Amino acid sequence: MAVRSDLRNLAIVAHVDHGKTTLVDALLWQSGVFRDNQDVAERVMDSLDLEREKGITILAKNTAVRWETKDGPVTLNIVDTPGHADFGGEVERALEMVDGVLLLVDAAEGPLPQTRFVLRKALRKRLPVVLVVNKVDRPDSRIAEVVNQTYELFLDLLDDDSSDTSALDFPIVYASARAGRASLTQPADGSLPDSPDLRPLVETILTTIPPPTYDEGAPLQAQVTNLDASPYLGRLALCRIHQGELTRGSTVAWCRANGDVRLVRVTDLLMTEALDRVPADKAGPGDLVAIAGIPDITIGETLADPENPKPLPVIRVDEPSISVTIGINTSPLAGQSGDKLTARLLKNRLDAETLGNVSIRVRPTDRPDTWEVQGRGELQLAVLVEMMRREGFELTVGKPQVVTRIIDGTLHEPVERVTVDVPEEYVGVVTQMLGPRRGRMEQMVNHGTGWVRLDYLVPARGLIGFRTDFLTETRGTGLLHHVFEGYQPWAGDLRTRARGSLVADRRGTVTAYACFNLQERGTLFVGPGTEVYEGMIIGENARAEDMDVNPCRERKLTNIRSSTAEELERLAPPRHMSLEQALEFCREDECVEVTPDAIRLRKTILSRSEREKRRARRR
Structure with missing residues (x-):
């Protein structure tokens, strides 16, 4: 050796x-x-x-x-x-x-x-x-x-x-x-x-x-661990060489994940020096290299000796636990800011993501313009959507859902290990918040510095939408961390968001007069001058049910002067949401419209009459 x-x-x-x-x-x-x-x-x-x-x-x-x-x-x-x-x-x-x-x-x-x-x-x-x-x-x-x-x-x-x-x-x-x-x-x-x-x-x-x-004289074995791209060389496969030697211009055996073996030529070979990749003539065992010339190569596959190809085991990673539906933008405001609007472009982009990201899965749905995208967590999926948004895509993104499994004939769901660090005065608040979400406390440690650490096991769906409420209730002082722990039997129904939505009942431009009257009913997400449409969520209702409202209502003028006409009407500033916060806020019948210049919450079914018919049929 x-x-x-x-x-x-x-x-x-x-x-x-x-x-x-x-x-x-x-x-x-x-x-x-x-x-x-x-x-x-x-x-x-x-x-x-x-x-x-x-x-x-x-x-x-x-x-x-x-x-x-x-x-x-x-x-x-x-x-x-x-x-x-x-x-x-x-x-x-x-x-x-x-x-x-x-x-x-x-x-x-x-x-x-x-x-x-x-x-x-x-x-x-x-x-x-x-x-x-x-x-x-x-x-x-x-x-x-x-x-x-x-x-x-x-x-x-x-x-x-x-x-x-x-x-x-x-x-x-x-x-x-x-x-x-x-x-x-x-x-x-x-x-x-x-x-x-x-x-x-x-x-x-x-x-x-x-x-x-390495073994002296052993045949070549190099495994692809990552992918990159170069504007001059095309797709780059980042490899770890386990055995043998790799040279520029050589012919190697490409051992694919499906079992096929093809002969390909390494057109270029690059090695890392500090932060740059520089051309190299050859590389040996242990080297981390980037190679060009194989446009369809994917992560986990092996480059081997053409005369004695011995593939390495394909890289396996943990399965996804959270999913969202991603489809084309179907709102009345579609096409105003993005230039990638079709289902074909969206599908090609999602397929390209799966090639370079081994923890992402893309599954078809019953609609030809919508796909289910599975990943490790809300942040990973939100980052993917944010990157696509910056590339010019307009999307409709559904509420995050957990990926369930049937184990021994029983429905199981993913469970997260949660660590919470909060000041002592907020311990009761946190326990009250995690109780309805089926959280099970594992340990509580008081560091003696005024801070307490709580360790919980919580169903992953109980954490969807939790972070925003957690930061609000702890006045921004709490620290929340969680990681996938495993699968456990389905914990039953959870109570998460307690308030309903304020939903626009028509298309138009939001007026200050309407905002002044609506802010008493809840928290608004839009301000005067914002263009809205029927089915768009413009705020959070103070009560549990949804409420359809008119945010475009204008003040009727008369020739009679009121004694209160000169009073100053103060508007509370609208609450602006990031993409992660918008996804957390969604209920099952809601989704997020994502464009390069806007993030809008909306009902999945825009028509008010159609939503009422659906509710009546459920009863």
Whole structure:
């Protein structure tokens, strides 16, 4: 067995906002990738506009850091992964590329649901782990307690029937990614590590994460772990070479997921240096490369030796748990801002998404212009819709639903593990909110700092629409995290949204006079001058039932002067919703109209008379 001692492949995994991308930035700076006076954006690895706007990583991306050691230069291929549970497919894919992981844990927040998710995946693959306790300089850090909680998490995740306890023997590095410092010595809570740079972390990586190994003379085996595109080269397949050597211009066997084997030519070969892909003549075992020349290749397939093709196992990821229907825009205002309006363009875009995103599924419905799109969570599906919206699509998006299964003849539904951090005075509020949603409390811990952590198991459908109400009831102070836990028997009916909708009964332009009268009945989503149509939801009713209203009503003028005519009428500002908030607000008979310049809530059936006929038939 031969060894590539000049190479390490590792992934950085953690819960959202625990400092993964910031740590990669610091490693890039200290390895000499950037000039001292170079103007570089923070979180340089988050290249998508949506990633910068939301402050989260959506797509897994890799970089190559060249680090000088006493034995010569070593290349660290680092894969920066998303921290949000909805993008778990990206994490699972990244783990297929690496030989070890850096597990980042916030020194104040400790292990959270996504920490459990990514660690479970790493332990199943028997990958060595380096624990990095990040943000040790936070004033509210509790380093020793967080380390103990992480040990408890390891013990909880290790298989009961496994005698391999070596996973518990992981090194611990204490770091402040923002300051670019790390140490093997535990600092005092709220203090910086004693080392001036990240060298202790890099040395720990070199000694803990094994170099790639391979068999001398073995035939080529390279697995596609991701897809990208180049305006000059077309589709790029990102591969990890497990055995053999790949050269530019060579002919290889393409082992497809359906079992077919075809001979194809590698027209171009690229390798990563820092943040750029540069042409290369050849690459060997352990290298992460991008190849061009195979336009239909997909994730999980294998490139092998043409004379002795041996495919690797296809990458499998967890099944989706949430779905929405996505169709063309059918509202009276369709076509005013978007340029992609047809079902054919929509279907082609959804099919293209499934090729590059292994955790997305697209299923047909009983309508030719609407499809069911399944994913890991509301955020993942909302990000897909937002990206399509920015590309010029006009869409109708239905209420998120859970993907159920029949297990042993019984209906099962997905359940989420929820962690809530709230000030002590809001504990009762949270328990009252999760009770009707069939939440089951697992643990409650009082940190003694005025904050309480609640751990729940909640049906996934009980969390649809929960985040907005949660932030409102906790005055914006609460922190909510959740991750898919598994499938459990159907929990029965849930009571979620308690209020109805204010629905426009005609098409026209909203007037200030109508708004002044309607704001007493609930919260408005539109303001004067907004164009509306019959069936469009213009606000939230203060009562449980829906109410059809006239938002275009004008004031009738007479020749009689009123004593109150000069009084100032004050309008409350309308409540503007983001795409995620709009999807959360929807009921079963409602949907969201999404265009490049507007997000509108509407009834699935626009006609008031048709909706009343449907209700009468149900009775």
